[in-house]
Amino acid sequence: MSYKIAVIGDLETVAGFNLAGVQFTHVHTNKEKTLAKLEEFLTHGEIGLILITHRAVEDIGPEFHRRVQEKGLLPLVLKIPDRTGYIPERDELQELIRRTVGVEIQMKTEGK
């Protein structure tokens, strides 16, 4: 199946992905609008991948995670760093793995 990509983030990020040919974008300004837009993207049907900046995710807060948990497999949601390269310390995947495997898995960075 063919899908489109959506991006949620600050103006620069959105402009950058626009240049790369991404069709659906939303400039994050306040929580309510972004949440509504996220809802629209999630239920759109044509969108297969949503890229959202870490900052926007933090602004939306727990509602984001709840909403993402509720959705099925599609659309995929990926959090990306924004223009300032901001990535939070707490990695969700790491957290989940620590909970399930019971140990912290540290991947060796090979020749970084």
Added chain:
Amino acid sequence: MAARVTISPNRMELMKVKNRLALAEKGYDLLKEKMDALVMELLNTLKAIQKSKAEATAQLKRGYEALSICMAALGTFETVQAAAETKKELNIDISVRNIMGIEVPTVQVGGIERNALARGYSLHMTSSLLDTAAREMELATKVLIELAELEITAFALAQELEKTKRRVNALEYILIPRLRESVKFIMMRLDEMERENFTRLKRIKAILEKRG
């Protein structure tokens, strides 16, 4: 301990409980194997993520840098304007694959890198800096799409692993010990009944002998 009260000690019940125990142990072995397989799969995915993430972050950084330079040279408004004019026809193919009953996505993307003419913004109004920015962003999008596939896969695997682990633990620490307890209880009870019967018969024999 509730099991002890509700079970009536007879041979029928013993057979039933033994069957259940065998089934539970079989299920436990299977789940344990599944868990090991999941962990292996997860580790492989994590390794791939590690690589892909570093690449994606670096490429995205390059993209943003090129974009910042472009904005500085052309002006923010002009850049955003050009971005709005860009042809937006990026499509990705997502198909769903099954690993051990878990649905994971496979994303394919083609034709993400375009030449400046195909992008659709007016060339005489913009500079080559915009072209560079657009190209870097296209590359960044490509690696991000790959990363998305891996991350979602890892999440699905980890969630399934959590579920499996819970089941394994439930079997190992609750169901199987409880069933073993029941088996032991019934056997003890049956032995006890047999001994009771034996002494009763001995006693009756003694009484009859005394009488006769």
